[in-house]
Amino acid sequence: MAYASNNRPTINDVAEAAGVSKGTVSRVINGHNWVSPSSRAAVLDAIEQLGFVPNRSAQNLAFARSNCVACVLSEPISMLAENTVFTSRLEGVTKQLTMRGKSAVLMFADQDEERAHVVRHAQARHVDGAILISADPDDPLIPLLTEADVPFVTTGRLFEEPRPGLPYVATDDRMGATQAVEHLLGIGRERIGIIAGPLASAGARVRLDAARGILDGPERVAVAGAFTRADGYAACRDLLERFPDVDGLFVAADVLAIGAMRCLHESGRTIPNDLAVVGFDDIPAAAGLNPPLTTVAPVPGGAESVVETILGRIDGRDMPSVDVPTRLVRRASA
Structure with a gap:
């Protein structure tokens, strides 16, 4: 396929030719490891066939960091008062993000429009990734973030066994x-x-x-x-x-x-x-x-693991799931 000098192939052309998302092409171009070998090979082949040359100024703009992470609650806001395990998680990860010079923004994703807003916010580079505070396996936000190539981690177990590309940090x-x-x-x-x-x-x-x-x-x-x-x-x-x-x-x-x-x-x-x-x-x-x-x-350390995982994913690394050990706190009820 030939392109005139004023109609050079774009990253979208490479993505279409390779059969992958634009985000996958971007990760290959920038040398990130969070790409499967088959996808990497398809992208490199498409780049060669199309004669694609990255626009470095646009690339740098696209990958500018906001240093902000979305903390997303996929529950009604009333659940923050009803089940304070969510507020404890938020407090822990917010402190850990602050210690690393990052900001946190609380977002709610209980409705379709709220979920779309989270994705748009991430695609506009207002946040670099997302921590899902209360996700479950059927949460519609998960495939939306995956399709949009937004790095995320969940603070609870989604499935009985870990799955590639869906890391969690959860109590054991x-x-x-x-x-x-x-x-x-x-x-x-x-x-x-x-x-x-x-x-x-x-x-x-x-x-x-x-x-x-x-x-x-x-x-x-x-x-x-x-x-x-x-x-x-x-x-x-x-x-x-x-x-x-x-x-x-x-x-x-x-x-x-x-x-x-x-x-x-x-x-x-x-x-x-x-x-x-x-x-x-x-x-x-x-x-x-x-x-x-x-x-x-x-045991202490769960919030630190959450933040380490999301920052690793933002950097393009494939992060493992983490099971946080537990201890019995004995009081008068038993």
């Missing part, structure tokens, strides 16, 4: 659930019930699977419809109706445990004498419950 769900149930067994509880998080969440499924793997005998499980206090209350009521003899309770999120403990109090059961309760996440409210909640907490 299996380790934490194991610690919680083993603690209940260790203090002599024999009829342990489980309140699981909504099973659309990969992390909730892993926590439930780990807890089931330790317990023998009949399963005493109730599944919450969402990560809210009201759903924790409803799941606990359901569990008590079906298994009134439970003497221990593993609740797979502290926000659910708050509702579950209210249900236990209203049923006339005492904690921990009648039922010992262990939660998961160690949100700030856990220590102020009556009684204070024994729970599982991620």
